[in-house]
Amino acid sequence: QKEVEQNSGPLSVPEGAIASLNCTYSDRGSQSFFWYRQYSGKSPELIMSIYSNGDKEDGRFTAQLNKASQYVSLLIRDSQPSDSATYLCAVISHAGGTSYGKLTFGQGTILTVHP
Amino acid sequence: KAGVTQTPRYLIKTRGQQVTLSCSPISGHRSVSWYQQTPGQGLQFLFEYFSETQRNKGNFPGRFSGRQFSNSRSEMNVSTLELGDSALYLCASSREGGWSTTEAFFGQGTRLTVV
Numbered sequence: 001q002k003e004v005e006q007n008s009g010p011l012s013v014p015e016g017a018i019a020s021l022n023c024t025y026s027d028r029g030s031q032s033f034f035w036y037r038q039y040s041g042k043s044p045e046l047i048m049s050i051y052s053n054g055d056k057e058d059g060r061f062t063a064q065l066n067k068a069s070q071y072v073s074l075l076i077r078d079s080q081p082s083d084s085a086t087y088l089c090a091v092i093s094h095a096g097g098t099s100y101g102k103l104t105f106g107q108g109t110i111l112t113v114h115p
Numbered sequence: 116k117a118g119v120t121q122t123p124r125y126l127i128k129t130r131g132q133q134v135t136l137s138c139s140p141i142s143g144h145r146s147v148s149w150y151q152q153t154p155g156q157g158l159q160f161l162f163e164y165f166s167e168t169q170r171n172k173g174n175f176p177g178r179f180s181g182r183q184f185s186n187s188r189s190e191m192n193v194s195t196l197e198l199g200d201s202a203l204y205l206c207a208s209s210r211e212g213g214w215s216t217t218e219a220f221f222g223q224g225t226r227l228t229v230v
Contacts, residue, residue: 034218043205043221044158088158100170101148101163101209103219108157 001026004091006106015115019076023089023106026070032092033065034103035074037085044088048074079113086110117142119208119222127228133194136225140187140208147189148219149181152203164189165211196229203227 007022021035032051036044048063050056050072056063062075072091076083089106092099120139128134140147148171149161160173164183181191187208193200203226207219 036221043203043224046218046220049218090158100165101146101207101219102160102171102173103148103150103158103207104160105158 003104004106006109010110012112019079021074023072025091027093030091030093033072034090036088039085081113084112121222125226136191138189138206144208146209148207150205201229
């Protein structure tokens, strides 16, 4: 089982719709969760961090965390073509020993928002 | 506020050579982590430095090494380059980098091509 798994893509949504991106993780002791956006040929850009159960909203983005289910999601409301990118879920995990500075990434979900 | 700066942006090296990549973190950030990104393996953690000490290391051969200087700038070295080392090398900085870390921000990356 992979440490961090994201829903397989690609995901295609029409402009203005809600895009839902999902991620599960295997280490129950994980404490910190992040969503990054990566445009083709660019480096990952942090868009959300979440540490506690529940929802965290920032503009059009909402991150949801459920530690009991080991599940974190990202909702993008009013999706725009400029949101088309690969979305990476990342977790600070204790698996394998020390977790200092170690983000464990999912494989990413490619999102396409079509006009 | 300046972001994470990586140099050089692009490198072409021959098999067997060695290469050194540089990373300057965001001012005030003391933790620097390095990642390798390839299409097949995604983003994989190489190592993390904090206050000139390597605190964590990923599952990479000893040909991959790094160091951090007193001003928090970091370098990564790869010796005896192999074709499979061709990748995007990313550096990320954060304030502390512990298990309950604050967010990590990535530099633009160094695209290494080994021929």
